[in-house]
Amino acid sequence: MVTLLGWLVFILSIIAIVRLIKIYELASEMRGGKPQWEVTESDNRFNARMMIVFGVAFFAFCFWLFFAYKDKLLPISASEHGTHIDWLFNFNMAIIGVVFVAANAVLFFFAYKYFGSKKNNKATFFTESHKLELIWTVIPGVVLVVIIFLGIKTWNNITAPAQGESMVMELYAKQFDWTARYAGKDNKLGRRNFRLITDTNPMGLDLTDPDGKDDIVVHNEFHIPKGKQIDFKLGSRDVIHSAYMPHFRAQMNCVPGMTTMFHFVPTVSTDEMRKRPEVIKNMTEVNELLAKKGEPPVEFNYLLLCNKICGLSHYNMQMNIIVDEPAQFNEWISKQKTVGETISASTENKTDNDKMLAEKK
Amino acid sequence: MSHDHTHSEQHHDAHHHEESFISKYVFSMDHKMIARQFLVTAIFMAFAAMVMSTLFRLQIAWPDEKFAVMNWLLGDKWALGGKMSPEIYLGLVTIHGTILVFFVLTGGLSGTFANLLIPYQVGSRDMASPLLNMLSYWFFLIGAIIMLGSVFIPTGPAAPGWTIYPPLSALPEAMPGSGMGMTLWLISMTLFIVSALLAGLNYIITVLNLRTVGMTMMRLPLTIWALLVTAILGVLSFPVLLSACLLLVFDRVLGTSFYLSDIYINGTPLEHAGGSPILFQHLFWFLGHPEVYIIILPALGLMSEIISVNSRKPIFGYRAMVGSILVIALLSFVVWGHHMFVTGMNPFLGSVFVFTTVLIAIPSAVKAFNYITTLWKGTIRFTPAMLFAIGAVSTFITGGVTGIILADAALDINLHDTYFVVAHFHIVMGLSAILAMCGGVYHWFPKMYLRMMNKKLGYAHFWLTFIAAYGVFFPQHFLGLAGVPRRYYTNSAFPLFENLVNIEELSTWFAILGAAAQFIFFFNFFYSIFRGEKATKNPWGSNTLEWTTPVEHIHGNWGEKLPVVHRWAYDYSKPGAAEDFIPQTVPLAPGEQDEGRGGHP
Ligand code: HEM
Ligand SMILES: [Cu+2]
Ligand SMILES: [Cu+2]
Numbered sequence: 001m002v003t004l005l006g007w008l009v010f011i012l013s014i015i016a017i018v019r020l021i022k023i024y025e026l027a028s029e030m031r032g033g034k035p036q037w038e039v040t041e042s043d044n045r046f047n048a049r050m051m052i053v054f055g056v057a058f059f060a061f062c063f064w065l066f067f068a069y070k071d072k073l074l075p076i077s078a079s080e081h082g083t084h085i086d087w088l089f090n091f092n093m094a095i096i097g098v099v100f101v102a103a104n105a106v107l108f109f110f111a112y113k114y115f116g117s118k119k120n121n122k123a124t125f126f127t128e129s130h131k132l133e134l135i136w137t138v139i140p141g142v143v144l145v146v147i148i149f150l151g152i153k154t155w156n157n158i159t160a161p162a163q164g165e166s167m168v169m170e171l172y173a174k175q176f177d178w179t180a181r182y183a184g185k186d187n188k189l190g191r192r193n194f195r196l197i198t199d200t201n202p203m204g205l206d207l208t209d210p211d212g213k214d215d216i217v218v219h220n221e222f223h224i225p226k227g228k229q230i231d232f233k234l235g236s237r238d239v240i241h242s243a244y245m246p247h248f249r250a251q252m253n254c255v256p257g258m259t260t261m262f263h264f265v266p267t268v269s270t271d272e273m274r275k276r277p278e279v280i281k282n283m284t285e286v287n288e289l290l291a292k293k294g295e296p297p298v299e300f301n302y303l304l305l306c307n308k309i310c311g312l313s314h315y316n317m318q319m320n321i322i323v324d325e326p327a328q329f330n331e332w333i334s335k336q337k338t339v340g341e342t343i344s345a346s347t348e349n350k351t352d353n354d355k356m357l358a359e360k361k
Numbered sequence: 362m363s364h365d366h367t368h369s370e371q372h373h374d375a376h377h378h379e380e381s382f383i384s385k386y387v388f389s390m391d392h393k394m395i396a397r398q399f400l401v402t403a404i405f406m407a408f409a410a411m412v413m414s415t416l417f418r419l420q421i422a423w424p425d426e427k428f429a430v431m432n433w434l435l436g437d438k439w440a441l442g443g444k445m446s447p448e449i450y451l452g453l454v455t456i457h458g459t460i461l462v463f464f465v466l467t468g469g470l471s472g473t474f475a476n477l478l479i480p481y482q483v484g485s486r487d488m489a490s491p492l493l494n495m496l497s498y499w500f501f502l503i504g505a506i507i508m509l510g511s512v513f514i515p516t517g518p519a520a521p522g523w524t525i526y527p528p529l530s531a532l533p534e535a536m537p538g539s540g541m542g543m544t545l546w547l548i549s550m551t552l553f554i555v556s557a558l559l560a561g562l563n564y565i566i567t568v569l570n571l572r573t574v575g576m577t578m579m580r581l582p583l584t585i586w587a588l589l590v591t592a593i594l595g596v597l598s599f600p601v602l603l604s605a606c607l608l609l610v611f612d613r614v615l616g617t618s619f620y621l622s623d624i625y626i627n628g629t630p631l632e633h634a635g636g637s638p639i640l641f642q643h644l645f646w647f648l649g650h651p652e653v654y655i656i657i658l659p660a661l662g663l664m665s666e667i668i669s670v671n672s673r674k675p676i677f678g679y680r681a682m683v684g685s686i687l688v689i690a691l692l693s694f695v696v697w698g699h700h701m702f703v704t705g706m707n708p709f710l711g712s713v714f715v716f717t718t719v720l721i722a723i724p725s726a727v728k729a730f731n732y733i734t735t736l737w738k739g740t741i742r743f744t745p746a747m748l749f750a751i752g753a754v755s756t757f758i759t760g761g762v763t764g765i766i767l768a769d770a771a772l773d774i775n776l777h778d779t780y781f782v783v784a785h786f787h788i789v790m791g792l793s794a795i796l797a798m799c800g801g802v803y804h805w806f807p808k809m810y811l812r813m814m815n816k817k818l819g820y821a822h823f824w825l826t827f828i829a830a831y832g833v834f835f836p837q838h839f840l841g842l843a844g845v846p847r848r849y850y851t852n853s854a855f856p857l858f859e860n861l862v863n864i865e866e867l868s869t870w871f872a873i874l875g876a877a878a879q880f881i882f883f884f885n886f887f888y889s890i891f892r893g894e895k896a897t898k899n900p901w902g903s904n905t906l907e908w909t910t911p912v913e914h915i916h917g918n919w920g921e922k923l924p925v926v927h928r929w930a931y932d933y934s935k936p937g938a939a940e941d942f943i944p945q946t947v948p949l950a951p952g953e954q955d956e957g958r959g960g961h962p
Contacts, residue, residue, distance in 0.1 A: 021892075025892070035813070035894050036815065036817070036894060037815070039742050039743060043816070043820075044741065044743050046743075046820075047820065051751075054824075054827070054828070062835060065835065069839045069861075072839075072843060072861060073843045074842065089766070089772050092772065095765075096762035096763070099758075099762055100758065100759060103729060103733065103758045104755055106733055107732075107733050107751065107754055110736040110737050111736055114672070114736055114737065114741050115740075115741045116739075116742045117740075122934060122941075123672060123674040123738060123739045123740045123933065124737075125675065125934050125935050125936055126675070126737075126738065127675045127677070127679065127931070128677065128678045128679065128680065129678075133678050133681050133727070133731075136727060137723060137727055140722065140723055140726045144720070144722060144723065144765075147769065148716055148719045148720075151715050151719070151769035151770065151771055151772070152712045152716070152770075154769075155708065155715065155770040155771040156708060156712065158771055158774070159708035159711065160708070175535070175626075194623045194630050195625075195630045197625045197630065237623075237624070237625045237626075238528065238535065238624055238625060238626040239527075239528045239529040239532070239535050239626075240529065240638055242778065244844075244846065249774060249775045250774065250775075251703050251774050251777060252705060253703055253704045253705060255637075256528060256621075256622060256623050256624050256638065257621075257622030257623040257637065257638070258622075258637070258639075258705070260705030261705070282860060285859075286856055286857065286859045289862070290856060293425070298856040301857075303844075303855070303857065305844075305846060305855070306846075307777070307779070307846045308526075308778060309451070309521060309522045309526075309529065309848040310529060312447045312448060312451070312536055312850075314451075314848065314850070315447070315849035315850040315852075316854035318854065318855065
C-alpha cells in the first residue's frame with residue numbers, strides 16, 4: 001500500500017513538473033526580449049554579493065570547527081620526537097593558514113569587487129608583469145625552502161637508526177589482530193619463519209633458536225617503560241598492515257616478507273596522560289556518549305591501530321599500549337612467561353598449554 | 362611548422378554526407394559526437410559513484426542505525442535489514458574511487474573536452490585518427506560497464522581501495538572482493554588504459570600536426586596546452602600502470618611472485634617467495650601521481666579559458682601559465698614516493714621526495730595567483746561556468762596548502778592514511794576537477810548541444826554544490842588530526858573516537874545536500890539538450906576558434922575554408938578595439954602587437 005502510494009506521488013510529481021515546465025516556457029516566450037541565459041547586471045550583483053556572503057560564512061565555519069574541535073584532537077605528544085613533529089606541524093600550519101585565508105579572501109573579494117556593471121564595464125588589458133610574477137615565484141620559493149629544510153632535518157632525526165641503549169620488541173600483524181613480542185633479557189628477538197606457523201605457534205617462532213628462548217609474547221595490550229628508547233621491528237604474515245600509534249606520532253607499515261623499523265622514546269606515562277585536563281574533559285564527553293548508548297565507561301589508553309586497509313575487519317584491529325614508570329614496567333615484565341617457559345610448561349602439560357595458546361589467539 | 366597544404370586536402374566531403382543513425386549516433390567517428398558520448402557516459406558513472414558515496418557516508422556516520430534505502434539498493438545480501446556489511450562498504454569505497462578517478466575525471470573529463478576542443482580550438486576538421494578516437498570511446502565504455510557491473514556479482518566488487526595494494530588484492534583468500542571482483546577490476550582497467558593510450562596519442566598528434574595556419578604553439582589557448590601535456594603524461598605513465606596490473610595478474614593466476622613473499626594465509630603457507638609488495642606501490646604511484654595531474658591539468662585548462670572570457674580580460678601571465686604546466690608535468694614524475702613515506706623506505710630517499718614534492722607547490726601557486734590576478738580589474742560576468750571556475754580556484758588553493766603538510770615526511774608519519782589525506786585530495790583534486798568540469802559543461806554546452814542551459818538553475822546548482830563540497834570535506838581534516846584512519850567500516854570499535862562522531866555526521870549531512878543538488882544539474886542538462894533555448898554563434902563573446910564555426914554541427918567543422926589565425930586567444934578588452942573581444946581570426950591592425958608572440962607592453 002505504502003509502495004503504491006509512493007509510486008503515485010512519484011508519478012504525480014513528474015506530471016506536475018512537466019506542467020510547470022510548460023507554463024514556464026510559455027511565460028518566457030510571451031515575455032520575449034532577452035534570452036534567459038544572458039547574464040544581467042542584477043545577476044552579477046547577486047552572485048558578487050554571494051561571493052562575499054560565502055567567503056565570510058566559509059571562514060566562520062572553518063574557525064568554528066577549529067575552536068570546537070581543537071581540544072578533541074590528539075593530546076600532546078607522548079613521545080620525544082613527537083614534540084618536534086608537533087612543533088613543525090604548528091610552524092607549517094601557521095604558514096599555510098595565512099596563505100589559505102589570504103588567497104581565498106582575495107579571490108572572493110576580487111570576484112565581488114570587479115563584477116561587471118554599468119559602472120564597471122571596461123576591463124583593464126593587463127597581460128603580464130614580470131615583477132609580480134617574480135614576486136610570487138620567489139617568495140613562495142624562499143618560504144618553501146625553509147619548510148623543506150626544517151622538514152628534512154626533522155625527518156632525518158626521526159628515521160636515523162636507533163642510537164644508544166634501547167629495548168627491542170616486535171609488533172606482528174595478521175588478519176585481524178596484533179601480537180607484541182619482547183626480545184627479553186638478551187635484547188635479541190628469536191628467528192621466526194612463516195612455514196613454522198601452526199595453531200599453537202601463530203607467529204611461526206623458531207623454537208630451536210636460543211635467542212628466542214627468553215622472548216615474551218603478549219596479546220591485547222603491551223607495556224613499555226617511560227623514558228626508554230623502544231626499537232620496534234614490524235612484520236606481517238599475510239597482507240600489508242600499518243602499525244599506527246597516533247599518540248606517539250608513530251606509524252610504520254607491516255609488510256609480509258620484510259622487516260620494517262621504527263623507534264621512539266615514550267615520555268608521558270599512561271597515568272600521567274589520564275590526569276591531563278584535556279584528556280579528562282574528552283573522556284568525560286566520551287563516557288557520556290557511551291552511557292547514552294548503554295555501553296560501559298572506558299579509561300583513556302594509548303592505542304595501536306591498523307592503518308592500512310587489510311580486509312573486512314580492518315576497522316577493528318587494535319591493541320592498548322600502557323606506558324609504565326620504569327619500576328612498574330620491570331615488575332610487570334618479570335611476571336610474564338617467556339617462550340622457553342611456555343614450551344617447558346607445554347611438555348609437562350600439553351593440553352593446558354594448548355588451551356592457553358588457543359585463548360590467546 | 363606550417364600546414365598550408367595539409368588542410369586544403371582535408372575538406373573532402375564536408376557537406377553532402379548522408380549518415381545512418383548508427384554511424385551518426387553510435388559508431389560515430391566525429392569528434393563532436395564522441396565528446397558527447399564521453400560526457401553522457403561520465404555523467405552516468407558520476408551519478409552511480411555519487412549514490413555509492415551517499416550510502417557509505419550514511420554507514421560511517423550512523424553505524425548503529427539501519428537504513429531502508431540500503432536494503433532497497435543493495436539487497437539482503439549486502440544490507441540485511443538495512444545494515445550495510447563491511448564487504449560492501451569497502452567495495453563501494455573502492456569502486457567509488459576508481460570510477461571517479463579514472464572513469465569520470467580522466468576518461469570523462471579529457472575524453473569530453475579534448476575531443477570537443479582540440480579539433481575546434483586548433484582549427485582542424487577532426488582528430489588525426491577518427492577511427493582510433495572512436496575505438497577509444499568503445500574501450501572506455503566497455504571498461505565502464507564492467508567496472509560498474511562488478512558491483513553486482515555474488516562475491517562483490519574489488520574492495521582493497523582504489524590503490525589495490527597487493528597482497529590484499531592478489532589473494533582471493535584475503536577478502537571476498539579479491540576473487541572475481543578483482544579480476545573484473547583488472548580487466549576493466551586494462552580496457553581503460555588501452556582507451557587512454559589510443560586517445561592520448563591521438564590528442565598529441567592532432568595538436569602537433571593539425572594546427573591551422575597561424576596557430577603557433579604560443580598562440581594556443583591554455584586549454585589546449587593543458588590537454589596536450591595531459592595526454593603526454595598519460596602516454597608516459599599509463600603503460601607503467603598496465604605493467605603493474607599485468608604482474609599482478611601473473612601473481613594471481615600463474616603463481617609468480619612479483620609482489621608476494623613469506624605469506625601464511627587461511628591456514629596455509631604460500632609458495633610465493635622473493636617478491637615485494639612495495640614494488641607494486643612504486644609502479645602504481647609512478648603512474649598514480651602523474652595521474653592526479655592528468656586529472657587536474659585539463660581542469661585548470663578549462664578554468665583558464667572560462668575565467669579569462671568571463672572577466673573580459675586576458676589570462677594573466679600566459680607564458681608563466683604554459684611554463685608552470687610544463688614544470689608541473691616534469692616534476693610530477695619524480696614525486697611518487699610521497700605516497701610511501703611509511704613503507705620503510707630509505708630515509709634518504711624520503712628526503713629526496715620531500716624536496717621534489719614541496720617544489721611542485723611553486724608552479725601550482727603561480728597558477729593560483731595568476732587566476733586571481735586575472736580577476737583583478739576585470740568586468741566579471743557571472744555565468745554559471747564562471748562561478749564554477751572561481752569555486753575551483755578556491756578549492757585548488759584550500760586543498761593545495763594541505764599538500765605541503767603531507768609532503769613533509771615527518772608530518773606525514775602521523776597523517777598518512779587518515780582522513781586528513783582524504784580531505785586533502787578530495788578538495789584539491791576531486792572538488793577542483795569536478796567543479797571545473799561542471800563549468801566546462803555549462804560553458805561549452807552550446808557547442809555540444811546547440812542549445813543553452815538554464816542560467817538560474819545553474820546558479821542554484823553552483824551555490825548548493827559549493828557549500829556542500831566544503832561542508833563534506835573541510836571537517837574531515839579534523840578527523841585526520843585526531844588520528845582517525847580512512848577506510849574504516851565504523852569508528853565505533855574505538856570508544857576514544859566517540860566524541861568525534863558528530864564530525865562524521867556533519868560531513869554526511871552535507872554529502873546528502875550535495876547529492877540532492879546534483880539533481881538540479883541532471884535535470885538542467887537533459888532538459889536543455891531537448892528544450893533549451895537555441896544557441897547563438899558566439900554567446901559568450903569568445904576569441905577562440907570553436908566559436909567561429911557555424912551554429913549547427915557540420916562534418917569537418919568549418920565550410921570550404923579553414924580559419925586562419927592572426928593572434929593569441931586572449932585579446933579581451935584590448936585598448937583601441939571596438940568590441941571587448943577580438944577573435945583569433947581577426948588580422949592584426951597595422952602596428953598592433955600580438956601578445957602571444959612574446960611581445961609585451
Ligand atoms: C601543492 C601541491 C601538492 C602537494 C605538496 C601534495 C602532496 C601530497 C602528499 C604528500 C600526499 C600523500 C599523503 C599520504 O598518503 O600520506 C598526497 C596525496 C594525494 N594527493 Fe596531493 N599534493 C599536492 C597537490 C595535489 C594535487 C594538485 C592533486 C590532484 C589534482 C593531489 C592529489 C592527491 C591524491 C589523489 C592523493 C591521495 C591518494 C590516496 O592515497 O588515495 N595532490 N598529496
Ligand atoms: Cu588493517
Ligand atoms: Cu602524489
